Amino acid sequence: MDPDTVTAEISTFSFLYALLLLPFLVILKHIFLKPPPLPPGPYPWPIIGNLLQMGKNPHAKLANLAKLHGPLMSLRLGTQLMVVASSPAAAMEALKTHDRALSGRYISSSVPVKNPKLNHLSIVFAKDCNTNWKNLRAICRMELFSGKAMESQVELRERKVTELVEFLATKEGEVVKVMDLVFTTICNMLSNKFFSMDLCDFEDEGRVGGALKDLIHKNAEFGATPNLSDYYPILGGLDIQGINKKSKEMFERIPTTWEDILKERRTQRSNRSSHRDFLEALLEIGFEDDQINQVILELFSAGAETSSLTVEWAMAELIRNQDAMDKLRGELRQIVGESPVRESHLPHLPYLQACVKEALRLHPPAPLLLPHLAAETCQVMGYTIPKDSQIFVNIWAMARDPKIWDDPLSFKPERFLDSKLDFKGNDFEYIPFGAGRRICPGLALGGRQVPLILATFVHLFGWSLPGNMDSAQLDMEEWLVITLRKEQPLRLVPSVRK
Numbered sequence: 001m002d003p004d005t006v007t008a009e010i011s012t013f014s015f016l017y018a019l020l021l022l023p024f025l026v027i028l029k030h031i032f033l034k035p036p037p038l039p040p041g042p043y044p045w046p047i048i049g050n051l052l053q054m055g056k057n058p059h060a061k062l063a064n065l066a067k068l069h070g071p072l073m074s075l076r077l078g079t080q081l082m083v084v085a086s087s088p089a090a091a092m093e094a095l096k097t098h099d100r101a102l103s104g105r106y107i108s109s110s111v112p113v114k115n116p117k118l119n120h121l122s123i124v125f126a127k128d129c130n131t132n133w134k135n136l137r138a139i140c141r142m143e144l145f146s147g148k149a150m151e152s153q154v155e156l157r158e159r160k161v162t163e164l165v166e167f168l169a170t171k172e173g174e175v176v177k178v179m180d181l182v183f184t185t186i187c188n189m190l191s192n193k194f195f196s197m198d199l200c201d202f203e204d205e206g207r208v209g210g211a212l213k214d215l216i217h218k219n220a221e222f223g224a225t226p227n228l229s230d231y232y233p234i235l236g237g238l239d240i241q242g243i244n245k246k247s248k249e250m251f252e253r254i255p256t257t258w259e260d261i262l263k264e265r266r267t268q269r270s271n272r273s274s275h276r277d278f279l280e281a282l283l284e285i286g287f288e289d290d291q292i293n294q295v296i297l298e299l300f301s302a303g304a305e306t307s308s309l310t311v312e313w314a315m316a317e318l319i320r321n322q323d324a325m326d327k328l329r330g331e332l333r334q335i336v337g338e339s340p341v342r343e344s345h346l347p348h349l350p351y352l353q354a355c356v357k358e359a360l361r362l363h364p365p366a367p368l369l370l371p372h373l374a375a376e377t378c379q380v381m382g383y384t385i386p387k388d389s390q391i392f393v394n395i396w397a398m399a400r401d402p403k404i405w406d407d408p409l410s411f412k413p414e415r416f417l418d419s420k421l422d423f424k425g426n427d428f429e430y431i432p433f434g435a436g437r438r439i440c441p442g443l444a445l446g447g448r449q450v451p452l453i454l455a456t457f458v459h460l461f462g463w464s465l466p467g468n469m470d471s472a473q474l475d476m477e478e479w480l481v482i483t484l485r486k487e488q489p490l491r492l493v494p495s496v497r498k
């Protein structure tokens with residue numbers, strides 16, 4: 001037989017064999033190479049899924065559900081799949097092993113992403129870790145958070161704390177709201193670094209300061225409110241809760257908050273003095289107004305409330321735990337003596353650092369971190385996390401887990417004294433600033449301004465609860481709503497310590 005004919009017959013046979021085998025191969029692939037299932041979770045009801053199981057304090061609800069369903073759990077909120085990591089191992093998988101796939105940002109429909117530029121203007125709302133996001137983080141690191149930048153702001157932070165002390169001295173015997181005082185101080189630390197001026201005032205809300213506080217509070221409130229448009233995109237246009245409309249109005253108000261400063265700076269740039277603040281640095285790079293507005297709003301929003309809440313919680317815990325308060329005062333007396341607390345004292349105050357760490361453990365300002373987004377499908381701990389799932393890490397649940405912490409619900413700063421645990425994103429049982437690519441870029445600043453203000457409060461003032469309220473009435477459970485405890489801020493009465 002002609003060799004060409006033989007070859008042609010063999011090819012035809014092979015083709016026919018392959019054709020016959022194909023269905024078997026497909027069946028085998030389905031049996032043996034089936035993608036792993038979704039992480040376990042509570043039964044999702046038709047249409048609503050697990051929405052009814054969420055409620056007001058989702059971190060607490062999710063902590064309870066994780067006890068039943070395990071450290072990697074999935075829930076369905078309407079059409080949206082949510083995956084929650086609630087153990088150090090699961091957190092490490094999400095934020096380290098699969099950091100690249102899971103470090104997108106889930107953006108609620110209340111954020112007006114219709115602005116197509118937002119993905120390229122924003123750090124917090126950058127949907128992926130794109131080049132602009134990297135550049136923005138690098139600019140912030142260089143101008144604000146590097147060792148050198150932090151050192152150049154020491155005098156500014158200490159000056160703002162001195163003003164806080166002077167104000168508090170005039171309030172002796174009166175009831176003050178701790179959160180408001182700290183918030184004003186931190187806002188002014190930031191606004192001086194950004195614009196070389198105060199934007200907030202302790203007494204008078206002022207035009208800019210009042211509007212800015214309102215903007216920051218609203219920003220957090222919208223972020224924390226579950227939005228039905230996220231779970232049923234089909235309802236997006238209806239905006240049943242009105243959140244999208246209010247949020248859009250809020251974003252439009254941003255420019256008016258500091259537009260005069262920006263306008264003036266642009267017109268007077270040629271005769272600026274040698275003083276270079278953050279705004280000047282952004283103008284030098286050639287940033288447009290909308291870029292400047294977005295980055296500054298995000299830094300105010302992410303930096304002011306988180307740090308103020310941490311000081312407020314630490315003060316509340318110290319009032320309830322007088323032993324810890326006495327120990328902290330003893331340390332301050334010994335190391336700082338009669339003088340005001342300076343940043344140079346901070347590395348020599350281990351008990352103070354332990355109090356801040358313990359406040360951040362029990363009361364992390366972002367108990368579920370910020371929502372991440374799965375940029376691609378990946379397999380984690382034997383389960384599939386589909387692309388576009390919303391990813392949360394429940395650090396609040398981890399902080400209350402008796403398998404991780406001894407006596408987890410008690411405020412015991414001592415637990416950090418002989419421990420190397422730190423919040424820099426390497427110890428996954430303790431990540432109040434997050435970990436991986438999306439770790440908080442303001443960690444170094446937060447880690448300085450919080451202990452400085454707390455130490456000043458404790459060193460220079462005595463504190464009592466108003467009227468005949470006693471510390472047992474500081475009901476911590478009532479305070480679970482971490483963002484914006486407007487209804488129940490901590491009120492205390494200062495007295496100058498002799």
Ligand code: HEM
Pocket residue numbers: 105123124125298299300302303304306307310364365366369370371432433434435437438439440441442443445446447450
């Ligand atoms: C006690 C103080 C603070 C705490 C506990 C804190 C915590 C956090 C957490 C948990 C995240 C989310 C991480 C994630 O997505 O996984 C975050 C993000 C962020 N924080 Fe902080 N933060 C604090 C202070 C600050 C300060 C002082 C600034 C700046 C002035 C700041 C700026 C930011 C920004 C811009 C992001 C978004 C990062 C990104 O998406 O890439 N934070 N922070």
